[in-house]
Amino acid sequence: MANTKVNDASVGRALKMWLKFIRAYSTYNKKAAEHIKNFGLTLSQLWVIECLGHSGPLIMGELCKKTFLSAGNMTFVVDGLEKAGIAERIYTEDDRRSILVRLTPKGQKIYTEAFSSHAVYLTKLSSILTPEEQEEFARLLKKLGLALSEGKNV
Numbered sequence: 001m002a003n004t005k006v007n008d009a010s011v012g013r014a015l016k017m018w019l020k021f022i023r024a025y026s027t028y029n030k031k032a033a034e035h036i037k038n039f040g041l042t043l044s045q046l047w048v049i050e051c052l053g054h055s056g057p058l059i060m061g062e063l064c065k066k067t068f069l070s071a072g073n074m075t076f077v078v079d080g081l082e083k084a085g086i087a088e089r090i091y092t093e094d095d096r097r098s099i100l101v102r103l104t105p106k107g108q109k110i111y112t113e114a115f116s117s118h119a120v121y122l123t124k125l126s127s128i129l130t131p132e133e134q135e136e137f138a139r140l141l142k143k144l145g146l147a148l149s150e151g152k153n154v
Helices: 008-037 043-055 060-067 071-083 105-126 131-149
Strands: 087-091 099-103
Touching (some): 043 060, 043 071, 043 099
């Protein structure tokens, strides 16, 4: 590993930020996942339901990009949603390799009920921060995420 000659204070700040971020994310995500279990869903399933409910039917590849799930994981998630009658695959006539996924009427109902309830729950979790702090936190996370995805400062 190359020596980047970063001073001790910079290293300490970076490690402190990383640890606090990981701990907060882990706790927040665990609470979110526990709430979603009340609907008999996993976090990944709710992401897919939310994405399809918001965007409408999507090709599997687009669904992977929007939910940050791998193709293998997406197949598993959609299999489960299909088995439960929540979503269905539609093979396009032009290209049978393109698989469109859409919510069934049951899936639409779950989207409306579960997502609304979950949004209220997340609002309660987030209320620990003031509205201004929530806006600032979201802005900073976006700044960090965009910069890192563009390969800046790495």
